[in-house]
Amino acid sequence: MDKKSPCKATLEQLCDVLEYELGHEAGSKACKxxxxxxxxxxxxxxxxxxxxxxVRIFKQIxxxxxxxxxxxxxxxxxxxxxxxxxxxxxxxxx
Amino acid sequence: xxxxNRSNLDSKKIDDQKKRAAEKKLIAKAVEGDTKAGTEIVxxxxxxxxxxALRMTGNEHEAESVxxxxxxxxxxxxxxxxxxxxxxxxxxxxxxxxxxxxxxKRKGKxxxxxxxxxxxxxxxxxxxxxxxxxxxxxxxxxxxxxxxxKSLEKAIIELPPNLxxxxxxxxxxxxxxxxxxxxxxxxxxxxKADLHRARVKLxxxxxxxxxxxxxxx
Ligand SMILES: [Zn+2]
Numbered sequence: 029m030d031k032k033s034p035c036k037a038t039l040e041q042l043c044d045v046l047e048y049e050l051g052h053e054a055g056s057k058a059c060k061x062x063x064x065x066x067x068x069x070x071x072x073x074x075x076x077x078x079x080x081x082x083v084r085i086f087k088q089i090x091x092x093x094x095x096x097x098x099x100x101x102x103x104x105x106x107x108x109x110x111x112x113x114x115x116x117x118x119x120x121x122x
Numbered sequence: 123x124x125x126x127n128r129s130n131l132d133s134k135k136i137d138d139q140k141k142r143a144a145e146k147k148l149i150a151k152a153v154e155g156d157t158k159a160g161t162e163i164v165x166x167x168x169x170x171x172x173x174x175a176l177r178m179t180g181n182e183h184e185a186e187s188v189x190x191x192x193x194x195x196x197x198x199x200x201x202x203x204x205x206x207x208x209x210x211x212x213x214x215x216x217x218x219x220x221x222x223x224x225x226x227k228r229k230g231k232x233x234x235x236x237x238x239x240x241x242x243x244x245x246x247x248x249x250x251x252x253x254x255x256x257x258x259x260x261x262x263x264x265x266x267x268x269x270x271x272k273s274l275e276k277a278i279i280e281l282p283p284n285l286x287x288x289x290x291x292x293x294x295x296x297x298x299x300x301x302x303x304x305x306x307x308x309x310x311x312x313x314k315a316d317l318h319r320a321r322v323k324l325x326x327x328x329x330x331x332x333x334x335x336x337x338x339x
Contacts, residue, residue, distance in 0.1 A: 040311060043318045047299070074254040081257055082325040083293050088266055089274055091173040098186050102168065105190050106197060108161045 042072065046079055145209050153201050164193055167210055171217040177290045178221045180279030188224055192217040218291070218305055225283055256329035270331060277327040281320055288316035289324070 044059045045066055066072040094102075103109070151159035168189065175188035195216050203212060266274075278286060287306060291297045292313070303310045 040314050040318070043314045046321075071250070074250055078250070078253050078257045078325055078329075079321050082321055082328050085266075085328060086274060086278070086289075086293060086324060089271055089294075090266075091169055092176065094168050094172045094189075098172070098189065099165075099168065101186070102190055102193060103161060103164060106160065106164065106193055107157075108164060109157045 042066070042076055042079075046076055046083075049076070049080060050083065142205070142208070146205060149200060149203060149205075149209065152197070160197065163196070163209070167213045168193070170210065170214060174214065174217055174290070174295060175221050177275075177278060177294060178287065179224065180286075184224060188217065188221050191220050195220065214295075218295075218297075222287070222305060225287065253325055253329040256332045270335070273331055274328070277324055281323060285316050285320035285323065288313050289320035292317050293321070 041059070041062045044056070045063050048059050048063065066076055148159050148162060152163055171192050172185055172189050175185035175192075176182065179185055179188065192213065196213055199216070203209070207215075278290065281289060288302065291302045291305070292299065297305070299310050299313055302308075302313050306313070308316075
């Protein structure tokens with residue numbers, strides 16, 4: 029939150045809380061204390077909640093396919109052959 | 123119930139082992155110069171590398187050059203690959219280093235003084251009340267149609283390079299803070315600050331998209 033906010037949670041602490049909540053990083057004692065504050069503070073709660081939703085939505089952007097011409101040039105650069113079919117199929121057997 | 127879970131876990135473990143064994147064979151063949159195996163490695167991992175490069179550079183030409191450089195390096199180093207991680211993780215690490223090098227090379231052109239960036243942030247954070255109101259329409263219910271996908275991709279590209287690096291590596295590619303700090307040569311708290319600023323900027327953009335979508339619909 030910005031300077032106007034009466035909250036004791038700093039940006040970095042909120043970032044820690046978010047990481048902890050998203051399950052990426054282990055929560056430190058300080059982080060768990062801030063989490064308690066966040067739960068009881070509507071402002072911090074909205075802050076963390078909207079950031080969490082933002083991350084989730086951006087994570088949903090699907091990967092793009094590698095364009096055929098880009099694949100062609102890559103394989104050529106590496107002196108590799110196209111699969112026997114002459115067609116590049118992304119679903120290769122493992 | 124327990125037994126089912128146990129057997130699922132076991133079969134997953136066996137699958138992983140099988141996958142690793144197949145991978146080892148594939149690598150050995152590629153190292154011996156088998157072009158079919160080499161091609162297979164490329165086809166399996168090119169998507170991951172290309173998307174990382176595209177998101178980090180925001181530019182198709184640069185992404186292609188990162189893709190080529192990465193696989194040239196991969197095949198050069200493949201005989202030294204010891205299998206301490208999966209091949210995919212190893213390739214991803216090489217790609218990350220190459221894309222970061224690429225960004226550093228062009229830094230002069232895109233460099234924004236930190237003071238200016240901070241000042242711009244103050245205007246760009248967005249009013250939390252407005253953001254929260256937009257988000258009440260629950261963006262998770264939002265369908266990622268083509269237009270929204272493009273807008274979100276564009277929003278990432280428009281982030282200043284250091285903020286984009288933190289966001290893409292952490293939130294999209296799931297690197298740990300420690301890994302990113304090591305890869306970028308920055309401190310963990312600098313990465314956290316970059317990441318937070320990136321998220322705040324993207325949140326504002328997202329709120330605007332939702333708002334626009336709601337008024338259109
Ligand atoms: Zn608070």
